[in-house]
Amino acid sequence: MYQPGGGPRQPELDFEKIMGGIRDGIGQVAQRLGGGGVGLAAALVVGLIIVIWAATGIYTTSPGEQAVLRLFGKAQATPVTQNGLHWWWPGPFGNKDVVRTDLVRRLELGFRSSDGVANTPVPVEAQMISGDLNIIDVQMVVQYDIKNLTHFLFKVDDPGEDAGEQRIIAAGRPDGRTLKDATEAALRLVVGQRSLGEVLAEERVNLEIDTGTKLQEILDGYQTGINIVSVQLQKVEAPAEVQAAFNDVLQARQDKVTATNQAQAYENQVIPEARGRAEQIIQPAEAFKRARIERAQGEADQFLSILAQFNDRSITLENVLQDTDNADGDEDSTTGIGLSDVSMIVAPDIDGDGFDILVAGVTVLGAGGCAFTANQVSTTNATETCNFSAAFAAQTGDLTIGESFSIAYLGNEDVTIPQFVGAGPFSIRLNNKALDAGISVVDGPDGGVVSGLDISVSDFDPSTNIVTFGIQAGEELQAGDQFTVQYMNREDLAVPATSLVTQERLFLEAMEDILPAINKIIVSPDAETVLILGGQGGIVPVPFGPPAP
Template identity: 30%
Template structure:
């Protein structure tokens, strides 16, 4: 084969096996890799003779690998915790610290591991069951419990299944509280009190087991009798409502009638007191008048009798319209129409009549006997 034989029989090599330059063929891959290694070796270190370029290329690769590993380790050592979260640091499985929100550092895995616990999230648990009340009635209840994690370490390590423990504690508390209450109390006004008692009891159980759970609230979402007896309970509730309505109406009537009765009683009491005072005053006045008449009668008996007679006749005849007079020894009956006389007479006539009557009264000896009582008795009439 010739020196410059470029045919396919020698594969482009010289007699010693070296590849010659072939400007028409593709570039040599080995040559390209060798040149890249030499270039990187010139950057990171001085290239020596007798194969030092290959050694420098291998060192560069290991440096890149080490640098990438260091970056990964640094990223793994930093950890950011949100505001509502807490981080539990485990070093070879043992709890060593609890991380607060923000940027934190740790040893790389598998030396240390962080467990994230959300302490700000409010969780809810619903429990439905049929309970037996104190008065031996069955009621279907549905309870919703709102809770959150208060102690991350206790929540993760003190209890194997915290949520299952909470569910069992809720069922136990509901049965205990419902079993101590009457059915009417649970269905009507006692629902809020029952829920509050359940909250206290559930929280006490959680604290006794050190679960790290805080009970936020308990709500009685439903409390009703079973469907089989619902109609009877509806009738009982309606009767209770009617009873309360009648009681309210009776109280309203009582509030209306009692003040009126008290006012009427006070008015009657005042009228009775006034009547008592009036009767007593009248009796005292008559007694005083009688005493005065007695004194006058002792001084002038005839004059006093005449005066009493006239006063009595005046009081009797003041409202009389007709007067009949019987004369002594005669069968004639005298009729005096006083009503017509009073109606026809004028004011002047009445005044003159009064003056004449007064004149005649001033001289009783001339117009009538001195003792009218004796005359009337003798005639048999007054």
């Protein structure tokens, strides 16, 4: 069995020599002290020997060193790692092994180096077979230190190694033949898994990493206590006999890499430029596309809006509609106006199941907060008088354009006081036919001489639709002043082609589009039709406008 540190174990103390010296010392002391002092001298000598023996157990550990302690030959489980002065049982009971563990040691594989001399190849270690069955020379350096001193000293029985001046490993340490054989085995295994090209160039870094990993696994399996710091490939080449051919292969591969890099650089330059030019084309096209789509959508929405209005069969009522059924229960004729306040009184009834034309809806056309009499416009915040439109629908099928019908509703009519009224009375013809004599003045002037409205209804002639108004005594009216009459209106209507509002709008829009290109207009004095001549498209017909009042 090889001892830690190499070579046969040497005793720490030579007790025979010590005992001999003690006997001589005792003899000398006894001669001087005589027979009675022999016992005292012996006791002093024994005490001195014990002190000296105990002092030999003192030892120190420097930075980077550790100590493994043994008692009766058995190593303690935990090495001493603290630096400084320590004590342990001296021999023959105890022993200690102090080793520097942080020192990075070196193993050369495939070559041997020496100071001032070129590296000496060791082919038996360097030559190995790659994965594609080619012979290759690989030289490598392994750097290592000690990570477990107990394992390093006592777990592996190594014969040692003498590899020249740079590496002499005594027997009993695992970094001799054990480390070299494990390194060679790990390297051959990793090289045997790769092709020649990968070992020479492409996988050089990975080769070092994989070899170091595999080597550490082997050493840990042997419990050597060695830690692999680094694995560095040195000279990796083909055998000298085929070196020239392999150099050509390597050069070709390098040329390939260079050409690939140049092509990649060209690609990285050309593709962004092409994409930039493409974006310069795509973005205006996208903008044009969006503009066309938005314009088409706008035109479609405008057309649908006009179509909806064109299909609208609503008619604006002549007078201001009032609430007749008190649907909201507030007794206010200006609120709660709805569909039931317009009644169909005359209409076709072909199949005898009721009027073929029905009131479909009532809509206020005035702005929000509009007034119900002319005087309210001048005395309140209202800006206009309310207007109402009534929409109509067929009981079944579609309405027949031009078909006549009549409706009735309670409405307000604003009337202007004529000239030369004087003290009255005066008469005015109503715009709409009044269905009954229930005519009243709901708003008008109040001079203040007599409390209340100055104008009242005194007579009504149904045959002429003329209403006679009286004036309160003492009051004077101003020509042009307005008052409001409320009565049950009858309007005789016909189903329009489309609403008058839509006709007016279409007419004005057509004028706005066509007038800039007109250079001559011919109007027949006997006809309402207007033809416009001289446009870029030749003769351009214009939709008929609403008939003149």
